[in-house]
Amino acid sequence: MAGESANSNEIVIPSLTRVWLAAVGTTAPADATVVMPSGWRSVGLTTEDSLKFNNEPNFEQVRSAQSSFPTRTFQTQDASTIEVDLQQWSGPNFQAVYGGGEITTVTAADTKKHFKFVPPRIGSRTEIAACIEVVDGGKHYRYMVPRCMQMEGVNTELAKTKEAVLPLRLAVQGGDDTDAWYVITDDNAFAPPAPPAGG
Template sequence: MAGESANNNEIVIPSITRIFLGPVGSTAPADATSPMPEALRNVGLTTEDSLKFNSEPNFEQVRSAQSSYPTRTFQTQDAATIEVDLQQWSGNNFRAVYGGGTIATVTVTGPPASTHYKFTPPRIGSRTEVMAVVEVIDGGKHYRYIIPRAMQMEGVSKDLAKTKEAVLPLRLAVQGGDDLDAWYVLTDDPAFATA
């Protein structure tokens, strides 16, 4: 029987994962291992098992009286999402999780005098898109999912329990366009050469 032989070197265990976000139009990494471009910032620590990349195409089927099975299937749309829970609370991560917003300085006259900050989520119609890079490392193999445009398109639900850390749920929907790939992967994994 023809086919690929069993090869445990083609099993991927994502021992290290990182998420980078930046403005749409930022320079993407050129390959799977070069330094990340400056405009893309690391969101920091994330929970161990929360990272997911979902590709969800939709299909329609044509049915005919002469067959119990569909006689033709065609794709009607594509969709992809990134899900990850951020452990680090920062102004940049709040803005990422809520799809934008503003941070203003609030001066407290005291005593003692100190500086506070006010985060305001975006209003309807003012959410911002971001560029995202998901980095996956398994030993000497590297993978980078490049997403030129993505937008936070879900509500934000945070558990504020005193028995565990409170996380910021980042849920990005991949955006597309005729002029660029909606997403792609860069890798140095030799197993891809056989394709």
């Protein structure tokens, strides 16, 4: 059929995902497969069904007496978030989940080292950069977020019958000097169309 575009090779099954975090301003990877540059840290193991990248634009509509439908629709806001549940408990993961905070060594009565985590005070949350890496066979995708911030409450279930996860919830931050987020990939389905002949 003319114009048929069905192609099962363009179906993506995320067989492997990774989440990387870094300080804002850390050099981003130049492509979809290069080794992550210095300064990026993997959060480690995550639950297999929790990773989500959400994009939720907001719109306003103008209604007029001459139409039963909106006569104009315009976008007023944009919002994107990252959601993932971390399975590994560590100091850096606690700081990511709680939006910062301080970790110190404390004096203990026994011979083991003990550590203290204090969540950030109001006004002292820190922004971070994030990368979601998705692999499907020979196709690779990296969602790059130059600036994001933890902006939700943390609900950690401490049940006896399952692992306790750390819910990482990051809100993408924007600005006029950089893209709020972007995807880099080696998937040929993303190749721009060739310019028309003689154009």
